[in-house]
Amino acid sequence: YKKKKSKKEEEEEEEYVVEKVLNRRVVKGKVEYLLKWKGFSNEDNTWEPEENLDCPDLIAEYLQSQKTAHEGKRKGSGDADGDESKSKKKKDDNEKLRGFARGLEPERIIGATDSTGELMFLMKWRNSDEADLVPAKEANVKCPQVVISFYEERLTWHSYPSEDEKKDDKN
């Protein structure tokens, strides 16, 4: 996209390259475009008459950008049809979380039951008086040491009286 500009002082014609068309105006009935020159700063932008120019693509691009700027496009309706997301939410009581969902640290297991169909532990949580049931499957993964302590505390050995008597006799 070039434009030839002949300077009066110089014999040769110099070529300057148009980088972009920035604006349009009509002066005394003639159309002029504001041009950004390649290799020059914005301070060097100049208005040039339409007939001097040979950059139809750049002009078309500019006109197109102007067209969509004020023709047809309509911004958001902003219609709050009640479908919008709530801006504030109240937390209701039935949201109460149980078990591990409470985000508390397991302190120790204080009981076990399988009457619900699956093995459940009664968990005492750190910093809370409220114990509740958690599935053993979940506890085994999330706090295995706590589970192991629970089982260890309750290990029983079955004794055989004859063996013990023998031992006692020896003593």
Added chain:
Amino acid sequence: MPTKNAADERISKFKNKGKDPAKLREKRITECVELRKAQKNECFLKRRNITLSSLPDEEALSPDTDTVDFRIEDIIADVNDGSVEAQTRGCQAARKLLSKGRDPPLKEIVDAGLLSRFVSFLSMDDEPALQFEAAWAVTNIASGTSWHTQQVVEHGAVPALIKLLASPMLHISEQAVWALGNIAGDGPAYRDILIECNVIPALLAHISPDTPVGYLRNLTWTLSNLCRNKNPYPPVSAVQQLLPPLIQLFHLSDKHILCDACWAISYLTDGSNDRIDVIVKTGIVPRLVELMSHEEFCVLTPALRAIGNIVSGSDLHTQTTIDAGVLNVLPKLLRHKKATVQKEATWALSNIAAGHCKQIQQLITCGLLPPLVEVLRNGDFKTQREAVWTVTNFTSGGTAEQVVQLVQSGALEAIINLLQVKDAKVILIILEAINNMFTAAEKLGETEKLSLLIEELGGLERIEMLQNHENDVVYQATQNMIEKYFNSDVDGVQVDSTPNAFLFQTSDGQNTFKF
């Protein structure tokens, strides 16, 4: 040694070394009772979805949460007590009052001067149970009107809540997320105060593959409130900070997360073209178009709104949506059973029709004309209004041939029927469309044919009636139109008015009129 003692002795060497058997037995009984109690409660909860009372001396259940009946005087006394136990009890009672389904006493709690106590509890890191109750109470107060939220902020809750985001207890930091969401949602002023207090990095720190879904839901909602509201828009730097993780959330499939993530994007695209540009550059458009087809209405709606905003941007922005397949989704949405969806889809269509003729061509190719005509005929009024804009934009930017196709699809007939509406603005838009059609007809030398077609379709009659319209602009516009295009030469010149001949074909020898 007797066998009995030997057994006892041996046992004491192992598991219960050094413990008194009588005490142990007592302990076992207590644990059994607790177990049974917990099981019973579990069963009740499953059957009736009731909450467990957790006050230490209260028996198991309160079946009806609405009869929660604490006296504010008692709460005040407890909360101002020196012991943590009393404070926790009082704070929890307040929390339960504030969580009631109907008419929670937000104002009474605030007027009782309890907010400053709650805010001080927020920073007691050694008492997480108390922190949690306080955070929940503050959340619910902040969920009220602007006045309520203002009280919360003015009592200094914001810094304390932001600190709580770093709590090692997940349920506590989550509660802080929620409370902050309520504050941000109040409006741009508080939103920007939170942003200035560096809330965004503290929130983003919680996004990880291990974060529970429930937590992410609250987080996404709070982030969306930080994107929300105009006058002013959120600062560009804040948007840039939270965009990448927000985009990450779109990979998930939880409908609540997707819903709020889409709302966030819809807020961010509701503005000038440079704001839209930032969003389009993230590459999120294809995913948004995909979510326009989501089975859940709560996801579809904000996705459609976001895309609608994007196509109100530049031609380039619009092209991105077309390339992502939006024109394949729109026909379905134009026929959606919900009127609001039809309306929003038609609005989006109207903005696509305001693009350049290549995009208009894509509209035609992807079969958007039939559903457009359907909504022109059968849509509810708000949808019809958007459809009329679509027609006008189409006729303005389309080539003459494209306008012919539009007319052939039945759109002209449909808008003529809409000339009877009361809304003057709509009438003017329709008249503009018809004017544009005449401009296209001029290029093809077929203006007379168009005039005759309009007359055939009952349009001339309607336009003539509009000359009596109370609105000056309408009256002027119709007058101009009749003068320009319907001034028939009354000297009995025969007009060839074969039906269906108005196909804008270049014809010879039929031009007998002069304008």
